[in-house]
Structures are given as structure tokens and as C-alpha cells.
Amino acid sequence: MATDLKILLIDDESDFVETTCKRLIRRGYSAKTALTCADGLTIIASGWPEVVVLDVMLPDRDGVDCLREIKEKWPTLPVILLTGHACMQTGMHGLEYGASDYCLKPIDLETLVEKIAIAHRESQKPGI
Amino acid sequence: MSFYFDRLTSFFRTKPRLKPAELQAAFRGHYKEFRALLTANNNALELMAELEQALTAGHSFGMAFVRGNCTALSVNIYKMIQHLTRLADGRYVELDHPFRTITRELEQLIAIRSLSTEGEVILSMKEIDVTKVDQVGEKMANLGEVKNRVGLRTPDGFVITAAAARKFIATSDLQVEINRRLKGLDLDNLEELYTVSAGIQSLISNAPLPTELEEAILAHHRQLAADSDEELLVALRSSALGEDSSNVSFAGQYRTQLNVSREFVGQAYKEIVAGKYKSQAIVYRQQRGYRNLDVHMCVGCLRMVNGAVSGVLYSRAPDNPRSPFVIIQAAPGLASAVVDGSGVTDQFRVSRTPPHPILHRQSGVEENDSAAISRRTLTDDQAAELAAIGVRLEEHFGTPQDIEWSIDQSGLLYILQSRPLGRSLSEEPPETSEYKPMAADLPEPLLIGGACVSRGVGYGPAFKVRSSLDLLRFPKGAVLVIETPYPEWASLLNRAAAVVSETGQMAAHLATVAREFGVPAIFGMKQAKATLANDTLITVDATAGKVYAGRIEPLLALAAPKPNLMVGSPVYKILTQALVHITPLNLTDPASPYFRPDSCKTLHDLTRFCHEKAVVEMFNFGERYGFDDKTAKQLVVDAPSQWWVIDLDDGFTPDFDPESRYIDLGHIVSLPMLAIWQGMTAFPWAGPPPVSLGGFGSIIFQSTRNPHLDPAVRSAMAAKNYFLISKNYCNLNVRLGYHFALVEANLGEFLTENYVSFQFKGGAADENRRLLRIRLISDILSEFGFRVEQKVDAMTARIEKKPGAFLLERLKILGYLLIHTRQIDMVMADEGMAAGYRRKIMTDLHTLIIPTTEG
Numbered sequence: 002m003a004t005d006l007k008i009l010l011i012d013d014e015s016d017f018v019e020t021t022c023k024r025l026i027r028r029g030y031s032a033k034t035a036l037t038c039a040d041g042l043t044i045i046a047s048g049w050p051e052v053v054v055l056d057v058m059l060p061d062r063d064g065v066d067c068l069r070e071i072k073e074k075w076p077t078l079p080v081i082l083l084t085g086h087a088c089m090q091t092g093m094h095g096l097e098y099g100a101s102d103y104c105l106k107p108i109d110l111e112t113l114v115e116k117i118a119i120a121h122r123e124s125q126k127p128g129i
Numbered sequence: 130m131s132f133y134f135d136r137l138t139s140f141f142r143t144k145p146r147l148k149p150a151e152l153q154a155a156f157r158g159h160y161k162e163f164r165a166l167l168t169a170n171n172n173a174l175e176l177m178a179e180l181e182q183a184l185t186a187g188h189s190f191g192m193a194f195v196r197g198n199c200t201a202l203s204v205n206i207y208k209m210i211q212h213l214t215r216l217a218d219g220r221y222v223e224l225d226h227p228f229r230t231i232t233r234e235l236e237q238l239i240a241i242r243s244l245s246t247e248g249e250v251i252l253s254m255k256e257i258d259v260t261k262v263d264q265v266g267e268k269m270a271n272l273g274e275v276k277n278r279v280g281l282r283t284p285d286g287f288v289i290t291a292a293a294a295r296k297f298i299a300t301s302d303l304q305v306e307i308n309r310r311l312k313g314l315d316l317d318n319l320e321e322l323y324t325v326s327a328g329i330q331s332l333i334s335n336a337p338l339p340t341e342l343e344e345a346i347l348a349h350h351r352q353l354a355a356d357s358d359e360e361l362l363v364a365l366r367s368s369a370l371g372e373d374s375s376n377v378s379f380a381g382q383y384r385t386q387l388n389v390s391r392e393f394v395g396q397a398y399k400e401i402v403a404g405k406y407k408s409q410a411i412v413y414r415q416q417r418g419y420r421n422l423d424v425h426m427c428v429g430c431l432r433m434v435n436g437a438v439s440g441v442l443y444s445r446a447p448d449n450p451r452s453p454f455v456i457i458q459a460a461p462g463l464a465s466a467v468v469d470g471s472g473v474t475d476q477f478r479v480s481r482t483p484p485h486p487i488l489h490r491q492s493g494v495e496e497n498d499s500a501a502i503s504r505r506t507l508t509d510d511q512a513a514e515l516a517a518i519g520v521r522l523e524e525h526f527g528t529p530q531d532i533e534w535s536i537d538q539s540g541l542l543y544i545l546q547s548r549p550l551g552r553s554l555s556e557e558p559p560e561t562s563e564y565k566p567m568a569a570d571l572p573e574p575l576l577i578g579g580a581c582v583s584r585g586v587g588y589g590p591a592f593k594v595r596s597s598l599d600l601l602r603f604p605k606g607a608v609l610v611i612e613t614p615y616p617e618w619a620s621l622l623n624r625a626a627a628v629v630s631e632t633g634q635m636a637a638h639l640a641t642v643a644r645e646f647g648v649p650a651i652f653g654m655k656q657a658k659a660t661l662a663n664d665t666l667i668t669v670d671a672t673a674g675k676v677y678a679g680r681i682e683p684l685l686a687l688a689a690p691k692p693n694l695m696v697g698s699p700v701y702k703i704l705t706q707a708l709v710h711i712t713p714l715n716l717t718d719p720a721s722p723y724f725r726p727d728s729c730k731t732l733h734d735l736t737r738f739c740h741e742k743a744v745v746e747m748f749n750f751g752e753r754y755g756f757d758d759k760t761a762k763q764l765v766v767d768a769p770s771q772w773w774v775i776d777l778d779d780g781f782t783p784d785f786d787p788e789s790r791y792i793d794l795g796h797i798v799s800l801p802m803l804a805i806w807q808g809m810t811a812f813p814w815a816g817p818p819p820v821s822l823g824g825f826g827s828i829i830f831q832s833t834r835n836p837h838l839d840p841a842v843r844s845a846m847a848a849k850n851y852f853l854i855s856k857n858y859c860n861l862n863v864r865l866g867y868h869f870a871l872v873e874a875n876l877g878e879f880l881t882e883n884y885v886s887f888q889f890k891g892g893a894a895d896e897n898r899r900l901l902r903i904r905l906i907s908d909i910l911s912e913f914g915f916r917v918e919q920k921v922d923a924m925t926a927r928i929e930k931k932p933g934a935f936l937l938e939r940l941k942i943l944g945y946l947l948i949h950t951r952q953i954d955m956v957m958a959d960e961g962m963a964a965g966y967r968r969k970i971m972t973d974l975h976t977l978i979i980p981t982t983e984g
Contacts, residue, residue, distance in 0.1 A: 085309070085312050085313065087193075087196045087197045087199075087200035087201070087239075088200065089199075089200050089203045089204065089232055089235070089236055090236075092200060092201075092203065092204035092207070093203075093204065093207050095204075096204065096207055096208055096211060103201070103204045104201065105197045105200065105201055106312070106313055107312075107313035107315075112881070115879040115880065115881045116881065118878070118879060119168070119878075119879055119881065119882070122878070123161065123165060
């Protein structure tokens with residue numbers, strides 16, 4: 002699997018993002034973190050990330066709302082929703098607005114990495 | 130039949146005409162949707178299996194597990210529906226309706242309900258009986274009952290209610306933070322558990338009390354103080370909702386604070402409320418299926434009884450619910466010494482029949498301690514009074530009671546607590562006679578003695594625990610070796626194979642919890658710490674009070690399985706109710722006219738429907754988009770066979786001529802298909818009638834047409850058998866006479882995408898033979914790592930998320946079984962022949978497959 006993906010983690014739980022970010026980098030990925038939706042959008046606007054992992058609860062904005070803006074402006078950028086608060090409505094809205102996947106914390110890194118790689122693969126044009 | 134029907138009708142649909150390049154792109158797009166649907170299907174089935182296993186495995190799980198899995202499951206199914214509607218160019222949107230209906234039900238079940246913070250914050254002991262249980266918790270409701278309905282003496286006081294605790298937590302807005310810290314807490318990581326537990330407790334202890342609540346507590350305290358001349362000291366006792374209900378004793382899980390003076394009442398109250406999050410309470414709730422949110426800490430504030438003698442009274446012997454005597458344990462001073470396991474006690478057996486004579490008396494001190502022998506804890510009259518109370522409370526509550534009592538300096542007897550005796554020793558199988566003839570064959574024990582406080586036999590490495598540091602290092606499955614059974618060690622019981630303590634007796638909280646968890650325990654085993662070195666492997670026969678070196682198999686064979694602690698708990702009930710909307714499969718037959726969206730009653734039905742229709746859509750693609758009917762290639766092995774192959778993506782070699790009507794194995798690169806084929810052809814058909822291997826499909830069709838094989842089959846169905854393939858995917862639909870079998874496999878880039886699935890149904894043989902056959906197949910597949918579900922004569926078997934090499938070997942097995950099940954059917958007349966065939970099949974299969982690891 003591709004291990005050189007550029008991954009952006011948007012999550013206000015700083016302990017979680019920092020550790021996850023470090024572990025992703027140790028595996029050869031490039032990873033950056035943003036603690037708010039606004040910061041996340043700035044990084045996305047720079048064109049850097051290839052996959053976004055987005056928390057559903059953010060301090061400055063509802064995560065689903067944040068997702069909607071990302072998908073409106075960058076429809077092909079795959080976004081995985083990751084949340085600690087299981088909620089069916091959020092999950093379904095997320096998928097409707099184009100999230101690639103919806104997963105719950107705690108998640109082991111192995112699984113997250115696979116989901117990231119699959120989301121990235123599926124976002125590529127078919128057959129290429 | 131709808132599969133074939135759909136395939137047939139598709140010829141008559143309007144065909145959009147596309148250019149070859151567009152066609153190719155459209156097809157790839159569809160295949161991508163299909164693959165994503167398969168991955169969601171895979172996830173959904175795995176989540177369902179996890180939920181179902183949780184119910185039976187006996188492991189603990191919390192509400193977060195149920196909520197998380199149900200949510201993830203629903204989202205995956207929603208995803209499947211989305212992919213299917215896209216795959217079918219907008220059809221099947223009506224699946225939305227059953228989906229919404231089912232998930233709405235589920236959501237209601239798993240919703241977080243918040244209780245109101247309304248209601249009285251304080252109730253006087255005078256106004257409490259069992260009907261107030263929702264306000265004051267069971268411990269205090271029972272005590273109120275003892276006071277006001279039975280009319281026995283209990284300490285004066287009041288209870289700070291559940292509403293007060295909720296108000297306290299709500300005012301400081303602590304719950305969100307508490308939930309955040311508990312979320313994803315790994316109970317096996319003891320260090321993390323203790324850190325989180327301590328953090329939450331200090332969060333609560335340091336939060337300010339709401340002013341009105343503090344004032345109310347102090348006002349009631351003042352009233353209580355008005356009745357006495359001396360400075361009022363109170364005991365603050367936790368009384369969690371659900372704490373003392375019959376099968377559940379949160380024994381020693383929560384705090385009691387004794388001798389609290391006025392200025393510390395507020396702080397002591399907060400600490401007891403915080404005690405809800407003691408590490409052992411968190412573990413305990415999780416194991417027993419209690420939701421943190423459902424447990425509320427009510428606190429009794431009772432005048433201290435200045436105990437001269439105190440202790441515990443069992444209205445029956447814990448190991449004999451019909452014992453004609455009560456058991457009393459007594460020690461000088463306060464009752465806490467008896468209950469926390471630290472004190473040496475006297476034990477009495479007193480007749481339940483008036484005038485309640487003492488039948489047996491056992492002193493807890495050494496025989497040569499003359500001073501102690503001369504000191505009598507209880508007089509005959511006091512023992513008789515206690516016995517009478519035990520009988521009366523048992524009658525009142527309708528079940529044997531475990532009672533805490535205290536006699537003050539002036540000789541007045543107070544009842545401090547009365548609760549059901551709980552899981553008694555006698556519920557476990559009585560000591561069997563098998564023990565005795567065996568005894569001769571057993572080696573010399575390392576240790577003999579002590580008292581069995583929880584029956585059973587356990588095996589593991591000895592591990593001595595003296596401090597909380599040892600607590601952190603305690604390995605799973607070890608034997609807990611301790612000097613004193615402190616309640617704090619209770620959090621280790623879910624990890625311990627057995628407990629050996631040098632001191633303590635049956636009434637200790639640790640003993641109660643050990644019995645409840647089904648962990649064998651011996652207390653009062655002298656020299657345990659000196660004899661049992663850490664890491665020495667030992668077998669603890671608690672029933673016989675013996676500890677042996679090494680593993681004593683015959684004793685372990687007698688050990689009863691651990692009780693499923695979750696059964697009957699609130700979380701267990703919620704999961705059971707949730708599964709009603711999840712796992713039952715009503716849509717078993719794609720050929721049925723009821724195989725349609727509005728028949729989907731469960732999430733399982735939805736997955737089944739979406740998957741089936743997705744396969745049909747892929748099958749139909751060529752026809753709907755104007756591929757010609759040469760899409761399906763007839764497989765040629767020596768001669769044209771009855772097998773057709775459809776390439777979904779990259780299942781044929783690039784040099785294969787797409788115009789050809791035939792294909793040979795050399796042009797097929799689908800790994801899963803080749804593995805199935807290898808299994809199908811590895812062993813010749815051994816049974817009658819002899820058939821040639823020439824055209825492989827014909828073997829099966831001959832066999833189905835042969836009236837000797839299956840008299841019920843009048844004519845074979847003239848269906849073709851199709852492989853739908855890509856390089857890493859294969860879907861094989863086989864209909865042989867009245868058999869229906871489906872093999873599907875995907876070997877993706879990632880483990881998440883990998884699976885092998887097998888469905889098998891029907892056969893025209895009589896029911897007995899059909900069941901024997903299904904059982905045989907189930908057994909074999911289970912042995913090779915499949916998760917098998919069997920429903921009458923239909924079965925499904927799956928393996929998910931394993932490496933490709935492992936799955937390819939499993940596909941060979943399925944290929945083999947596809948062919949040989951016909952043969953099995955004929956020999957299924959009796960169990961004996963079935964056993965013979967089972968051996969032959971297992972031998973074949975073991976030569977067929979290459980051992981691989983599950984990764």
C-alpha cells in the first residue's frame with residue numbers, strides 16, 4: 002500500500018491527534034494536524050493533504066458542517082469522519098455530504114491506516 | 130429465483146447505447162461501487178457477529194460498545210444502500226423506508242437518557258421504605274424498610290438522594306468531562322484505569338457543592354444533632370441505585386466514611402459520590418453490564434453507633450440455603466473490621482428455632498491466647514436475639530439475608546444494613562463424589578487448610594500482591610496471593626485465576642466478589658506467601674482447600690465454567706432488544722417473491738438484499754448497457770463444460786480474445802476462482818456411480834439427473850453456473866438440483882476488504898439427511914476457521930479480514946465441498962457412515978491445503 006500519503010488530522014483532542022500524527026509519520030506517512038475547522042481549511046486550501054481525517058465535534062464548528070464546506074470546495078478530496086460520540090444521524094449526514102467513511106474512537110492505528118488508504122484509492126479515477 | 134429472473138428480464142429492458150470507451154468507464158465505475166459495497170457488507174457482517182458474540186461469550190461490555198457497534202453497523206448499511214442505488218442507476222431507493230424504520234427503533238434503544246434533577250434532595254430515615262428505592266438507592270431503602278416496616282432499631286439519620294447527586298454533577302457540568310475520560314478506557318490497562326479513575330474522583334471531590342444542597346445537608350445535620358448532647362458524629366454510607374439487588378452486590382466497591390464531624394460532612398459526601406468512579410467500581414459495572422449513567426450515588430448520613438461488638442449475620446449458611454442455623458461473625462468494636470477482611474473474628478452457628486441456642490462457636494484467635502478466649506464477643510442472649518432478627522428479616526424480604534449489625538456500649542442492637550445473601554456457594558455444584566476416588570492419584574499438595582470462600586479450581590502462576598504497584602503488574606490469569614483480602618484487590622478478580630489469602634473469612638467483601646465472579650478462593654491459608662513463589666505454576670483447589678504445584682488436569686476438569694456475569698444486566702437487556710432489529714434473517718431465499726425491500730425487517734435483511742441485488746446488477750450490466758451476449762464465456766476443460774465465466778474487470782489475461790465464446794483455464798487470472806477450481810478438481814468423485822472427470826460440470830449434472838442418487842429430483846434445472854470474476858474477486862452461484870450454493874471471495878489490497886463467504890441451502894433429501902449434511906459441513910468449516918451460522922437446513926460460513934494466502938486455502942476447501950456434498954448426501958443415512966466420511970474428507974482436505982497462518 003502507498004505509504005507516502007499526505008494526511009491531515011482535524012481534531013481538537015490534542016493528545017489524540019499528536020500521538021496519531023507521530024505514529025503515522027513513524028510509518029512513513031506525512032501527517033499534519035489542525036485543532037479547529039478553520040485551521041484545517043487553511044491547510045487544505047494550500048493543496049497539501051491527500052486524505053483528511055475529521056473529528057465530528059470541533060470547538061469552532063460542527064464537524065459535519067465543516068465536512069460540507071470541504072466537500073463543496075474540494076469534492077474529490079477524501080474525508081474520513083472519526084468520532085468518539087456514536088451518533089447514527091451524524092454518520093448518515095456525513096455520508097450524504099460525501100464522507101468516505103465513518104469510524105469510531107478508539108480505533109487502532111492499523112485499521113485507521115487501512116481506511117485512509119482505501120479512501121484514497123477510491124477517490125482516484127476508476128481504472129487508473 | 131429472482132436472480133435468474135432478473136437476468137432473464139434484463140434482456141427486455143431498454144439498452145442505453147454507449148460508445149466502447151464510455152462503456153468501459155461506466156463499467157469500471159460500477160465495479161468500484163460494487164467493491165465499496167462489498168467492503169461495507171464485510172464490515173456490517175463483522176459488526177453483527179461481534180454484537181452477537183458479546184451476548185454469549187460472557188466477556189464484559191459496556192453501553193459504549195453497544196452504541197458504537199450499532200451506530201457503525203447502521204452507517205455501513207446506509208453506505209451499502211447508497212452504493213446499490215448508484216449501481217442500479219437510482220433503483221432501490223425504497224430501501225430507505227425499512228432502513229429508517231429499523232434504525233429509528235435502534236436509536237431509541239441505545240439513546241442516552243438523562244434523568245431529571247428534580248425531586249427531593251434529602252429524605253429523613255423516618256420516611257423511607259422500599260418504595261423510595263429510586264430516590265435513596267437499595268441499601269438505604271432496605272434499611273428504611275427494616276426501621277419503618279419491620280420495626281427494628283436502625284441509626285437515625287437521613288439520605289442525600291439520587292436527585293441531589295445529579296444536581297451536584299449537573300451544576301458543575303462534570304458529566305461531559307467524565308464521559309470523555311471514560312471513553313475508550315482499556316480496562317486491561319491497569320495503569321490507565323487507575324489514572325483515569327483517580328482523575329475523575331478528584332474532579333468530583335474538588336467541585337463545589339451547590340449552595341442549596343450544602344445548606345439542606347447542614348440543616349438536616351443540625352436537626353439530628355439537636356437530639357444529642359455530645360458532638361454528633363455520623364457515618365456516611367454509599368447507597369448506589371442497583372447496588373444491592375439480588376444477584377448484584379457491589380460489595381465493598383463504594384466508600385463508607387465513619388466518624389465524620391459536621392465540618393467535614395460536605396467533603397465526605399463529595400468523596401462518596403466520587404467513589405462511583407473507583408477503579409474496581411468501573412471494572413465491576415463494565416463486567417456486569419451496568420451503565421455508568423444508570424448508577425446514581427445516594428448517600429446515607431447516619432448517626433454513628435459506638436459499637437462495643439459488631440459484625441455480620443447470615444440468616445442461612447452461605448453454602449446451604451436450607452441450613453437450620455444462622456451464622457454470626459462478631460468482633461469487638463465497629464463492623465468494618467469484619468467486612469473489610471482485616472479483623473480476626475469469632476464465628477457462631479445459632480439455631481434458627483427459638484430459643485435459638487448456640488450450636489457451634491469458633492474463635493478467630495489462636496487457641497493459646499488465653500486473654501482472648503476469656504473475652505466473649507457475644508452473650509448467649511445476644512446471639513439468640515440476632516438469630517431471631519435474621520429469621521425475621523429473611524421472612525420479611527423473602528430471601529436469605531446478609532445483615533450488618535452493631536451493639537453499642539449500652540447494649541442496644543442496631544441494624545446497619547440488610548441485603549440479599551446473593552450468589553451463595555451452594556448454587557455451584559456440590560462437592561462431587563468423583564473427588565474421593567481421585568484423591569489417591571493426586572500429588573502431595575503444597576498447602577492444605579484455610580476456608581473455601583468461593584468454590585472451584587483454578588490454575589495459573591502465583592503472583593503476590595502487597596501494594597498498588599504490584600496491582601499494576603498483576604498478569605492476566607495469575608493466582609492472586611495476598612496476606613489480607615482488602616476490598617481494593619477486587620479490581621483484580623476479572624484477571625485472576627484463583628485467590629489464596631493468608632487471612633480473612635467468608636464475609637469479607639473480596640470473598641463476596643470472588644463468588645460472584647466465579648473465581649475460586651481460599652482464605653485463611655497460612656504460609657501462602659512464604660510457600661508460593663511468584664511465577665510458580667500452581668493449581669488451587671478451593672473446594673478442597675488445597676494448593677498443588679503444577680497443573681493438575683483431573684481437578685481442572687471438574688472446574689465449572691465461569692458464570693456469564695452479564696446476563697440480566699441492563700446493558701445485556703438493551704443489547705438483546707437491539708439484536709431483535711439486527712440479526713434475524715428473514716430474506717433467506719432470493720427466489721422468493723418476498724425477497725423485496727418492504728420485507729426487510731432487520732439490518733441483516735438489508736445487507737442480504739443489498740448484496741444479492743448488487744451481484745445481480747453486476748451480472749446484468751453487460752446486457753443493460755448493450756454488451757452482447759458473448760459477455761459470458763463458456764469454460765472449456767477438455768470439452769465445453771456447464772460453467773460460464775463473466776469478467777468484471779481484470780479476471781482474464783490481456784491476450785484473451787474478447788470475441789471468443791469459450792475460455793480455458795490458462796486465460797483466467799482470478800486467484801479466488803482458480804483456488805475454488807483447484808479444490809473442486811483435486812480429488813476425483815469417489816462414490817458411485819463412477820464418472821469421468823472429463824467435463825467437470827457434467828459430473829454434477831449427471832449426479833443430479835441420476836435417479837439413484839436422489840429420487841426426489843425429477844429433472845435437473847437447466848440453469849447455467851456462473852463465475853463472476855476479477856483478478857481478486859469471485860462470485861460463484863451454483864444451483865444443483867435443489868441445492869443452492871454461493872461462494873464469494875474478495876482478496877483486496879487491505880485486510881479490511883478480505884473475506885470468503887459460503888452459503889448453502891436445500892437439497893431434496895429427507896430432513897434428517899439434510900440436517901446431518903449441514904452439520905457435517907458446519908463442523909468441517911468451523912475446524913478450518915470459518916464462523917458458521919446454521920438455521921434449519923440453511924447455513925452461512927464466513928471468514929473476514931485474514932491474509933489472502935490463508936483465504937485461498939479456504940477457497941480450495943469450499944471447492945472440494947461443493948463437489949463432494951453430493952456424495953455426502955447419499956451416505957448421510959446414518960451417523961456412523963457420516964463419521965467415516967468425515968474422516969475421509971478431513972484427510973483429503975489436509976492433503977489439499979497448505980497450512981498458512983491467520984496473520
